[in-house]
Amino acid sequence: xxxxxxxxxxWTAIAAAIVLAPVGADSAAGPDPLPHRAVYDLTLKTxxxxxxxTGVSGRMALEWADAxxxxxxxxxxHMRIDRAEGRPVDNDFTVASWESKDGDTFRFRxxxxxxxxxxxxxxxxxxxxxxxxTGVVRMKVxxxxxxxxxxxxxxxxxxxxxxxxxxxxxxxxxxxRVFDGMGEEGLFDVVAFVTGHTPAGQAAxxxxxxxxxxxxxMRTAYFRVGDTxxxxxxxxxxxxxxxxxADRLVLDYGDFVLGSRMAHFEALPDSGC
Numbered sequence: 001x002x003x004x005x006x007x008x009x010x011w012t013a014i015a016a017a018i019v020l021a022p023v024g025a026d027s028a029a030g031p032d033p034l035p036h037r038a039v040y041d042l043t044l045k046t047x048x049x050x051x052x053x054t055g056v057s058g059r060m061a062l063e064w065a066d067a068x069x070x071x072x073x074x075x076x077x078h079m080r081i082d083r084a085e086g087r088p089v090d091n092d093f094t095v096a097s098w099e100s101k102d103g104d105t106f107r108f109r110x111x112x113x114x115x116x117x118x119x120x121x122x123x124x125x126x127x128x129x130x131x132x133x134t135g136v137v138r139m140k141v142x143x144x145x146x147x148x149x150x151x152x153x154x155x156x157x158x159x160x161x162x163x164x165x166x167x168x169x170x171x172x173x174x175x176x177r178v179f180d181g182m183g184e185e186g187l188f189d190v191v192a193f194v195t196g197h198t199p200a201g202q203a204a205x206x207x208x209x210x211x212x213x214x215x216x217x218m219r220t221a222y223f224r225v226g227d228t229x230x231x232x233x234x235x236x237x238x239x240x241x242x243x244x245x246a247d248r249l250v251l252d253y254g255d256f257v258l259g260s261r262m263a264h265f266e267a268l269p270d271s272g273c
Contacts, residue, residue, distance in 0.1 A: 057079075075095040096110075125138045234253045
């Protein structure tokens with residue numbers, strides 16, 4: 001996937017790829033979800049020469065909280081893309097969302113600002129029928145309208161719950177259909193491969209909140225629903241802890257790959273719910 005400036009649509013995929021909220025209440029017995037704030041430094045690992053990308057520097061801040069009736073996520077990515085020709089491209093991507101604990105309601109607001117100009121914005125409410133499992137998205141931004149969701153569609157927090165639950169069972173391949181809030185382009189068939197397991201006490205992060213948990217290395221591939229090419233839009237690697245925290249993020253877009261380092265982590269006070 002080649003970056004196009006000044007509008008860099010590839011970055012709009014990052015939020016969907018790494019909004020990994022803690023496991024939901026319906027998951028198998030295990031550690032409680034951990035409200036937390038994490039900051040990741042993002043850097044360019046590799047790039048094919050014809051992308052024109054010579055460097056990437058940026059940060060992603062992610063905050064997850066238990067809001068009693070549901071889970072809230074606040075995320076911001078600031079990225080500077082250096083190019084072989086032309087000025088660097090500054091990108092700010094923000095996500096604010098709320099997802100009910102039963103997984104049936106998802107509110108979202110997403111903004112993508114490139115070189116100071118708003119190039120994409122999405123906002124709305126997605127609801128799923130708890131009986132039939134079909135759903136509908138009521139978009140408010142950029143235009144009012146509805147988008148049908150096929151049966152079996154899940155939202156980001158429930159998806160993270162599925163990953164943790166199935167990995168704990170020993171699954172090595174996990175499939176799900178996920179809606180992330182990006183309008184008609186926000187529905188993906190996601191295939192996750194569990195590539196490794198770290199027993200509790202062996203993660204060696206230096207953070208007690210993580211080192212006391214078991215974790216799984218995963219590689220996820222995001223496919224457009226109905227695309228018969230067999231090629232994913234992008235792939236994401238990470239280590240997912242049993243309490244929902246993720247580190248070792250790797251974002252692979254084929255033509256270029258981003259790596260990460262967790263620069264800051266803190267557990268947030270319990271909400272008392």
